[in-house]
Amino acid sequence: MKYILVGILLLCMLLPLLFFIKMKVLINYSHNGQDDELSLQFRTLGFIKYSVNLPLLAIDDETPSVVYEEKRQSALGEKDIKEKFTLHRFLDDLKHFHRFLKHVVGFHTILRKFMQKMSIDKFLWESEIGTGDAALTGSASGLLWGIKGNTLGVISNYMNWKTKPQISVVPQFQQMLLKTSFECMVSFRIGHAILAGLKVLRHWKKGRTLFKSTDTAGRDINV
Template identity: 40%
Template structure:
């Protein structure tokens, strides 16, 4: 019996220490969009991919249409599914996110602790921008560089940026062009994600845990 308990504890520790890798690929080329998110464990032996090959605005009625499918490596691949989100549903989603933030005491502290354990090992962001007018193109390119540097600054502040970001913007002065490609890979241990989830439940407003308790333990490390 003790041997079984010991084996279970060892497997549990191994699982908690296991790293989860998330790869994000997004590409926009004029009216063609594609988004792909891949979750992998055990050096890629276990892999799950969500593909969103099409994101567009429905011209017939207000809303956004998304075509997506899920893929489990070497196991199965679902048929493409189309989902439509109208403005009311989108606003409702933002409202739910706002309510979630409001209900967790000091959610930003919990998130900061979790993100401090997230490593960014790959980041590429390439864009091609043009408006057909040289002056306007130069202005848009400048805004694009400001946006990219701002995103990198936020990531390096809250996460472990272990690679040099590859950023580029190619201006097109002769024609209107809108293209971008973003690739990012992050890693974190499953145990850190579970601890963050437990803290969110623990400090949910309305339960028996008090805000003072959180403030007392806010500086605890994992």
């Protein structure tokens, strides 16, 4: 009994500190011809980390689906997961997400306020593009520059930059080619994520009540 009380006391002392601990999320994506790979790494306190690697993607020859392999790494060890992603599953997930948005009143506001507390510590986006035709390659390169510029503009409206973004588009006039690599690190305090999660739960319950009686559940309100 004594040890249980000591454990509860220590937990109560450490819990407030958890709100101020920073979480860093490193996102890496690369596309090289037919090969895609996505990796996510979560770091906190400088040494605790959890990573997910997704070598994307392969088309299943037997069924109309996409096969992806996932590798998870943590202090508990490694775990390999192989799954099929079908159009039916995608539509089903989309329905669940749409239902979720209807029930959570003010979800966009909650997400926007949380993102405003996030910082971008690293942003690198490099691409090479070629179509085999010089004029068309030039046009495609200009379009890609525009997409990247608009993306940075949208991100700037929601998040804080702690570093200068690095973007590049290299046209390859003599060959057909599409390569891109993306690396981004964002950081936020765990407390802000916890508060955002609590707001979502609170407004989920509120939204379910409103959704049963009125059609205002999908409307964004201040939170």
